[in-house]
Amino acid sequence: MNNVKHHLTDSLLMAYSAGTLPEAFNLIVAAHISMCDECRARAASFDSVGGALLEEAEAVAMDDSSFAETMRLITSGAMAPLATPSRPAGKSVLPAPVRDYVGGDLDSVKWQSIGMGVKQSILPTSKDASIRLLYIPAGTAVPDHGHRGMELTLVLQGAFVDETDRFGPGDIEIADEELNHTPIADIGQDCICLAATDAPLRFNKLIPRIAQPFFRI
């Protein structure tokens, strides 16, 4: 996809390459890279930094029997067989890594209705951060909220607009403590997003104004 305007930051790509991100963030980064050639290339260049550091690293001696043990591992068939690339290159709304977590395509998502047509589905990851699919009907708003940590939102279908810009398929919004925003799904099409956060969200009203119709904003 070449129309992506909002990309990942260097710090996220570096941490993804280093393997230090929470699983939920790894998933949203992998999903964005699946949709963005630019960030795929950037991620690969950060892997090259890892390769260079590996070569620079001081060697720690292996056990005497290491090589023999490794050959035994190879010849005994004890290694798990390589996963066959079962991913169809179809035109799914969900990128392959997201399909892996859903356990199927869009029709397998177990949506949970949260009012005004908005639906969510929390994907199973480690607890240090969380990630969910959001389904927002065209023209609907997600409540005005701020963030204590970092929130990443990737558009998979449709688009949303907030105080900062418009975000279409493949675009990722990176929101931190400084951003208070009210994302509104674009009127053209229902919006499906992937949203990851490493802290609870902070709503600005006591009772969140869930799914406020577009015309009332």
Added chain:
Amino acid sequence: MIYRKIRQPVIRGGCARVSLTMFNLVDPSEPNVASSPPALRVRTGLKTELSAKAQPLAMKTKYDPTDWITHMTRIRDTQDQAAFAELFQYFAPRVKAFLMRSGADATLAEECTQEVMATLWQKAHLFDASRASVATWVFTIARNRKIDALRKQRRPEPEDLVWGPEEEPDQADVLSLQQESEQLGRAIAALPEKQRELIEKAYFGDLSHSEIAEQTGLPLGTIKSRIRLALDRLRHAMK
């Protein structure tokens, strides 16, 4: 509520936001950066502890990285154990060091390293020298093993690009990519000590993503465009 309450995040290292920009002294256009050889440095801190235990197993310090590509081809085509033994001797002690710095004890690191090296053998047919150096490829396998074995998490990978019928990559592409990988290695080695330490910390897990500042000062432009080119070609070939 749209957003279910979740636990407070684990914040490592407090709110310290370490800026790499303050060390942003590298100008990739300066010829002496790319061409200066990696200097011998005196290591400090954790590294010294590690090196005290380490023995210089792989004495071979000067090598041509295209050698490793030939090794990979020999492993792939003829299951050449001698080629594998040489790769093992060079990379296994480095993978073990990487895993130990990432928090594994010696026993776990030893075990994981054997698995990483076995995976390298198993996946030899997937290595593409026009997209990565062997060192980079070994790093990604070791990184994934770290996430799996040390952090007990799944590693979501991006959707594969659709690969065509297996073809040898263009030799000119391979050569350029390998040369740029080497240049990158030299440029990293030539970074000011403090900046290099920060980058190492980021890769060895001592810095969280929020502590890595935006501008890393890493000279990644060339290698990124090279990889980008390889991806574009791939996409084109598949149309």
